[in-house]
Amino acid sequence: MFDHAAVYDLLHPPGPRIARDGPAVLAWAAGGHEVLELACGTGAMARYLALAGHNVTASDLAPAMVAMARRRCADTVRVLEGDLAVPPAGPWDRILILGNSLNLLADHAAVTSALAAIRRVLAPGGQLLLQILNPRASGSAAPRLVTASGIIDGRQVVAAKSLVPQADGRLLTLSWGAAGSTASESAWLLDLDHASLGACLLSAGWASWTGHGGLDRRPFDAGSSPELVIVATVR
Secondary structure, three states, X not given: OOOHHHHHHHHOOXXXXXXXXXXXHHHHHOOOOEEEEEXXXXXXXXXXXXXXXXXXXXXXXXXXXXXXXXXXXXXXXXXXXXXXXXXXXXXXXXXXXXXXXXXXXXXXXXXXXXXXXXXXXEEEEEXXXXXEEOOOOOOOOOOEEEEEEEEEOOEEEEEEEEEEEOOOEEEEEEEEEEOOEEEEEEXXXXXXXXXXXXXXXXXXXXXXXXEEOOOOOOEOOOOOOOEEEEXXXXX
């Protein structure tokens, strides 16, 4: 059956994601040559930054994601298999984590530990760009469903991604199928709001960060911003 990396790209096509988020990420990366993307998924953003002239290393914990990222990036990006909580040794000028990947860690202690490890491998003046869901935004308490269909390996595939909120997080389920076969996998996303993430950053040794309502650095509003973007700087 198709691996979840191909299903991920079906649900979140790289082209529209790069068109929407790429320019803002590229503007943030300016001035930093050595860039590390943690939890890189299928490698679309890493490739985009590399083609713009950055020296990019990317890593992901899932072997299927790593394999697809290596195919997509070819010789433009060094792609590693690894946990975002144990980043490769730097120093890095820029580190980015997009798309709620930090929320996959087990608890706030694990988040704090990961943020401390990331700070240690950044160069002086280096920056972390972090994007997560804002769990306090209006409407975030309702279940969410994304569906898509398309061709994978010559077969028509239907895919669905659901987020079901609970008291302290949400259940993420990815399901897909074609005629005669189906598969699914689930994970728990830890809720991290502005206050709790700020506490984790402080405990991890970060002294300077700003919160935004999007990658374009629009102002953050706890009640209306669908996402929380943190830019943290090593002093």
